[in-house]
Amino acid sequence: xxxxxxxxxxxFLLFGAPLFIVVxxxxxxxxxxxAGLEPAIIVQEIYKLASAPVFVALPxxxxxxxxxxxxxxxxxxxxxxxxxxxxxxxxxxxxxxxxSSIFTALTGASGVTIIALGGLLLPALLSAKYPEDxxxxxxxxxxxxGILFPPSxxxxxxxxxxxxxxxxxxxxxxxxxxxxIVILSSYSIYISFIKGIKSEAVSFKDFLKALREIIWExxxxxxxxxxxxxxxxxxxxxxxxxxxxxxxxxVFIIRDIHLKKIPNIAKESMTMIGSIIVILGVALGFANFxxxxxxxxxxxNFLKKFFHSKYSFLLAxxxxxxxxGCTMDIFSATMVVVPLIAPIGNYFGVDPVHLGxxxxxxxxxxxxxxxVGTSLFIASFRFNEPVIKLYIVSIPxxxxxxxxxxxxxxxxxxxxxxxxxxxxx
Amino acid sequence: MMAKMRKIVDDINNFLEWIESFFIVLxxxxxxFLSFLQVVLRLIFHIGFVWADDLLRHIVLWVGFIGASIxxxxxxxxxxxxxxxxxPLKIKPFFESxxxxxxxxxxxxxxxxxxxxxxxxxxxxxxxVTLKLPLWILMLIIPIGFLSMSIRFFVNGxxxxxxxxxxxxxx
Numbered sequence: 324x325x326x327x328x329x330x331x332x333x334x335f336l337l338f339g340a341p342l343f344i345v346v347x348x349x350x351x352x353x354x355x356x357x358a359g360l361e362p363a364i365i366v367q368e369i370y371k372l373a374s375a376p377v378f379v380a381l382p383x384x385x386x387x388x389x390x391x392x393x394x395x396x397x398x399x400x401x402x403x404x405x406x407x408x409x410x411x412x413x414x415x416x417x418x419x420x421x422x423s424s425i426f427t428a429l430t431g432a433s434g435v436t437i438i439a440l441g442g443l444l445l446p447a448l449l450s451a452k453y454p455e456d457x458x459x460x461x462x463x464x465x466x467x468x469g470i471l472f473p474p475s476x477x478x479x480x481x482x483x484x485x486x487x488x489x490x491x492x493x494x495x496x497x498x499x500x501x502x503x504i505v506i507l508s509s510y511s512i513y514i515s516f517i518k519g520i521k522s523e524a525v526s527f528k529d530f531l532k533a534l535r536e537i538i539w540e541x542x543x544x545x546x547x548x549x550x551x552x553x554x555x556x557x558x559x560x561x562x563x564x565x566x567x568x569x570x571x572x573x574v575f576i577i578r579d580i581h582l583k584k585i586p587n588i589a590k591e592s593m594t595m596i597g598s599i600i601v602i603l604g605v606a607l608g609f610a611n612f613x614x615x616x617x618x619x620x621x622x623x624n625f626l627k628k629f630f631h632s633k634y635s636f637l638l639a640x641x642x643x644x645x646x647x648g649c650t651m652d653i654f655s656a657t658m659v660v661v662p663l664i665a666p667i668g669n670y671f672g673v674d675p676v677h678l679g680x681x682x683x684x685x686x687x688x689x690x691x692x693x694x695v696g697t698s699l700f701i702a703s704f705r706f707n708e709p710v711i712k713l714y715i716v717s718i719p720x721x722x723x724x725x726x727x728x729x730x731x732x733x734x735x736x737x738x739x740x741x742x743x744x745x746x747x748x
Numbered sequence: 749m750m751a752k753m754r755k756i757v758d759d760i761n762n763f764l765e766w767i768e769s770f771f772i773v774l775x776x777x778x779x780x781f782l783s784f785l786q787v788v789l790r791l792i793f794h795i796g797f798v799w800a801d802d803l804l805r806h807i808v809l810w811v812g813f814i815g816a817s818i819x820x821x822x823x824x825x826x827x828x829x830x831x832x833x834x835x836p837l838k839i840k841p842f843f844e845s846x847x848x849x850x851x852x853x854x855x856x857x858x859x860x861x862x863x864x865x866x867x868x869x870x871x872x873x874x875x876x877v878t879l880k881l882p883l884w885i886l887m888l889i890i891p892i893g894f895l896s897m898s899i900r901f902f903v904n905g906x907x908x909x910x911x912x913x914x915x916x917x918x919x
Contacts, residue, residue: 335847339832341825343816344851351857362861363868370865370887373809379801382808383783386776556787563783570780589776590769590818597815598825600808601893605858651828695830 328352342655343601350609358612368611369604377479377489380562382596384474387562387569388430389592391540394579397439399537400426401447406530414522415451416511419444419461420504424469425544431476434701437466441705452520460716461511463702467687467724468503470653471496473551474561477653477683483603484661487675489558490747493551495676495738499684499731506727510719539572554747602658610662619666626667636671637732640664641685648689649696656686673735680738684731688724691717750910757903764896765821768814775811779804799878806879806886813893820855820900841912848905855898862891 328348336345347365354360372378391397404418404425411417422444427436441462448458470477473493482489515522525533534541547565550556556564573580580588613619630636647656661682668678690698693714703710731737782800789796819825835843869884876883 335850336828337831338835338843338847339827339829340847341827341851343825344854347858348854351854351861361864362857363865365858366862366865366887366890369890370809373805379779379783379804379808382776382811383779386780555791559783560787560790563780563787567780567784586769586773589773590815593772593776593811593815594819594822594824595815597812597817598819600812601816602826650830652826655826655828 325352325356341598342659343598343605346602346609346659347605350605350612353609353612353616358615360612364611365605365608368608369601372483372600372604372607375483377483377558379559380474380479381476381599382593383559383562383566384431384476384479385592385596386589387566388435388476389588390569390573390580391426392430392435392439393584393588394573394577396537396540396573396579397422397426398443399533399540401440401443402533403537403541406525406533410522410524411512412522413508413512413515413520415448416453416457416461416515417508419448419465420468420507420511423462423465424472424500424504427466427469428472428475429544431474434466434697436468437462437698437701438705441465441702445706452518453514454518456716457511457514457719459702459706459708459713460718460720462706463698463713463717464507464691464720464724466698466701467690468507469500470683470687471500471503471680473547474558474565477657477686478679479558480599480603480654480657481661481679481683484606484657485665485675485679487679488747490551490554491676491742492679494741494745494747495680496683497741498737499680499727502730502737503684503724503727506723507720510723539577543568552745552747599654599658602655606658606662613662614666619663622663623667623670630671633671633673634733636667637673637681640668640681641728641732644682644685645689645692648686649692649694650689652697653683653686653690656689657682674739676742677735677738681728681732684728688721688728691721691724750914754907754910757907761821761900761903765818768818772811772814772818775807775814779807779811802876802878809886810889813889817893817896817900820897820904823904839912841908845905845908845912848901848908852898852901852905855894855901859891859894859898862887862894866891 332345332348336342350365351362354362354365400422401418404422405415408417408421409415419440423436423440426440430436430439444465445458445462448461449455453461469475471493478492478496479489481487482492514520543565546568547561550561550564551558570585574582574585626636626639630639644656644660647660651659664682665675665678669675673681690696693699699710699713699717702708702713783804786796786800816825832840832843866884866887869887870882874883875881876886879886
């Protein structure tokens, strides 16, 4: 009986049933028949979610991200990045990498970066004489970058689900996030040498112009980063400040967004948050059952037979998460997989904060992993290119990201050493 | 006949969405200003409203469930859609309508779970200390949200089935 239910639910899931329905059914079924518990407990879990420490940050950061994506901030971000790092060898490639990272961190979702920034970056890369394959691959990869930097939504949701401090995750993600940028930028430099692409320095006048344009938005990343890293703000407070600031600046000061557009932006962003909250709620209810039935223990006992060291476990975890990452988006994967993985990682002696970084980097790479990584489809739609072509052009980027992943996974201090110096909650 | 009914149902549905949007906008404005005010009060004057945090958390819960209800109407729930692209166009609507009716059923069960949970809470009459309101009223959005999702999944499922039978995409 249980087997039939599981097979049926997996089929429903793969044919496009809402994730919260599938997880909700699993929770209802297991409560009723597996544990003989009242289904009302699932609702209790949903309600308990509201008391999670970073709950209020979810809608506020998302609302701010949606406003930024609607405004002309992407263009301004590209201009200022170009003025700052465009003169380096491999310059415009680096511009694209840095701008995409900042933008993904601020908007929290990879698809938005490809759609909003990709359209600006791709023609600019091509006119700067970067090869088409390189440029297409870069804008497809753009959505996987910056996921570790504050105030990225995936990090917050990981903290919510796993109970690991979000502040610690942001501190730990700083160096790994920079590592990814450095590795990808080196590739851009390498390509520019091979192809003999000359970088053009922006004149001082144009630099001032770009700076003037972005003067209102420029303080925002610093405010968030410094606020969180010094412990001046909690995550919720950082979200409150960000949302309020972005709203006032974009609507009343720069006036990129007409006040009339706000209801629609509010609705769109809260639709997205709502669909995340219902999954989170039922997933927490279901995780309760799994933990109650000691399912993680069982998986652990099974795994113990095959993996004898932390490192062989981590390798298997990397591969498993890549598969998960290319089939699910990062939010669903976090809510479904983390409750199972976290206790197992603990058993193999992986630091919970380090595990979070591995998890998030892994899943962000899943976005461009063929055959079904989401970014590949979004880019195919956005740039009117066949998906097969995007598979091919993103291979070098995929390999570089995998290299970063290996370093991040097997060199825990990269993530953990900053925590010794920066005290956060 | 069916087309006429669909028009009426769509009108009601759109009207409900308008009301939902109104509350979302209202709640967001409260959230924006109240949460920002709290930060300012804490940083500068080292004070704050004791009820604000509790109120904000419940507003997020309400906004979330209203958003999830709109997501149901617009078919925007997060899903993992790998196989449905491979379905032939002729049978795709039937598949989708089965999933929608199933979703409606599960949402209804979650609605019932929500009702029994709120009832339990009402018997205990637990109060939110800071908001001076009984908790069960603050939780009401959970059953309401699931009921609305259940109805909307059902309506979408019926119309999908109809589309499949009449090839309604020609409209």
